[in-house]
Amino acid sequence: MAEKKCCCCELNSEKLKRLDQIIEEHKTMEGALIPVLHEAQELFGYLPEQVQQKIATGLGCSLAEVFGVATFYSRFTLEPKGKYNIQVCLGTACYVKGADKVLEKLEQLLGIKAGQTTEDGKFSIQDTRCVGACGLAPVMVINDEVYGKMTPDMVEGILAKYN
């Protein structure tokens, strides 16, 4: 997997040092992997191979196991998020109201799939479970901005605001 870098998540040595600390703090605790992955993701914005390798070595588990956990939970991402992270809720209410069509339109307009980031690092798409705004279904969230009662036709106009 090619590593993409953006301004906010370069693997600088300071962050790597902080990762060592995080690992050290959790080392002796049972089930340390998930909390460490959470903190690492917070720190770097995503979980690149170098970070996962460090965690595996530090916690004494295999890289394959770390990768397995990191790919199991949708909260973890292996790619850096874009400047604008677009979450499309695929919870039950949103889904039955056509969130999949909204997602499809987004993917088509940005030329990336859910879980990916555009080449320029500007946009990333994430499909999420229920965001707790079912009354507004289907819902799309860009960073902290919530867009409710979405239709595929609305997508282009909304994206234009961020371009």
Next chain:
Amino acid sequence: MGKVNITIDGVNIEAEDNLTVLEAAKQANIDIPTLCYLKKINKIGACRICLVEVKGARGLQAACSYPVSEGLVVRTNTKEIMDARRSTLELILSNHKKNCLSCSRNTDCELQALADRMGVGDVVYEGTAEDEIDDLSTSIVRDNSKCVLCRRCVAVCKNVQTVGAIDVAYRGMNSKITPAFNKSLGESNCINCGQCVAVCPVGALTIKYNIDRVWDAINNEEMHVVVQTAPAVRAALGEEFGLPMGEAVTGKMVAALRRMGFDKVFDTNTGADFTIMEEGTEFIERLKSGKNLPLITSCSPGWVKFAEHNFPELIPNLSSAKSPMSMYGALLKSYYAKKNNIDPSKIFVVAVMPCTAKKFECERPELSATGYPDIDAVITTVELAKMIKQSGIMFENLEDEMFDEPFGEASGAATIFGTSGGVMEAAIRTVTEVLENKSIDKIEYEEVRGNETIKEAELSIAGQKVKIAVVSGLGNARKLMELVRDGKVDYQFIEVMACPGGCIMGGGQPRKIVKEKAGIDVRGERRKALYNEDKRLPHRKSHQNPYVKQVYEEYLEKPGSEKAHHLLHTHYTER
């Protein structure tokens, strides 16, 4: 341990209270079907094939992980249960590539056997599995479109071998077994031991075959094609032809190889005798100098790669002596070539091994001191059996034949190389005689035989105490090596074999799962075959092998000489 009374299909039985329903049912002569379950290794109730009805429990339960308790009432064969199992199996089959006829596991597949037993009809569901073949490893081919996600391979790789090259990644329909970051096994920390292949119920993990390359070489008139066979092969090859276990099939194997068209049929055991001469000399030197102790054996290529990945600080402790296979290859392309006036570039050396990791060893660039690779192709016991069958040779009827003289003579010490403890015993037989400078009669070292995970002994050799340890299975090796690294133990000599039980249980050996399920002690039977052969041989110590003596006199000068080092020793790389 207490007892509980339970009822299974109306049969009252008294069972030990630490059993599962699956285990207890055996006492009532009921064989509940299983797929993901593997005794002592994988008991996760994932596949839902072993469903049973437990009175009072909600829904059907997985027998492999349901514990017995006093008064438990179980049904295993109602229509509902059988329908549920069949539906589960059909769902598994729906996502399984069903090209059985061209699958290397055809007729030897646990999923196929289950489908037959349960009478599945046409699979009406259509799965989403896509072809995704990883054949970049030297030893193992992964085909996830056949994977049933039983996780046996993960359990063996992660828990038994502590390698962790593969694991389950992603979730739901996207779940798959993969090395980290979807890399190839060949790019991962896989050590090629093939224990995953040995437990895979289907054809998702298979040995990378070299059968065609070997047939091509045999049929190439210009090539002088020589075959050598490892000790563990003769202890298991007969299983593929329905011959009784516990007896080596050396003579029949030699006869078959000759009929297949090999120009010369030699014994890797001869190589093992050279390994003992070189490694024994190395041990005596290190014992005298006190440097780089403990000496750790390096014949097991799975272990060597594991050490290169995980214990780089112990690389100086590894014996620099090549494995018997590679030593023999180097001698074939130097001494043998010269003596018989054959151009070494025209010699093609095939090694028949119980081991998938030997295929990786074969590719190591450093193993080519003659200017040619020590070994040209490695095939496993399983591949040899297939080739014999392809040839139409009626193996079970063959008269015993002998290895080709004079290069095929080997000692009993070399034969037991194939089982955990054997290399140590062989080395001690020679080292003791050399150091004490007299013939020793007691040559069977019971301390290093048997099933224990770590075997140790304290010997007195020429007035000196020597502490030795023998370990097999990389999880056990890891524990021991951590102690060595941290200076918590003071052994002088350690034998390590990557596969639990040693080479006889290698990843290239005939399949053991079905036999073990039927109650056969596969490891014990194969071990017996080797120890019996050791007893029968005229020479039981490596240094007594007359041809070993001859080659040293004529060519190598003496063990540990400069020439011997050039040809018969190697080095290792931190990974």
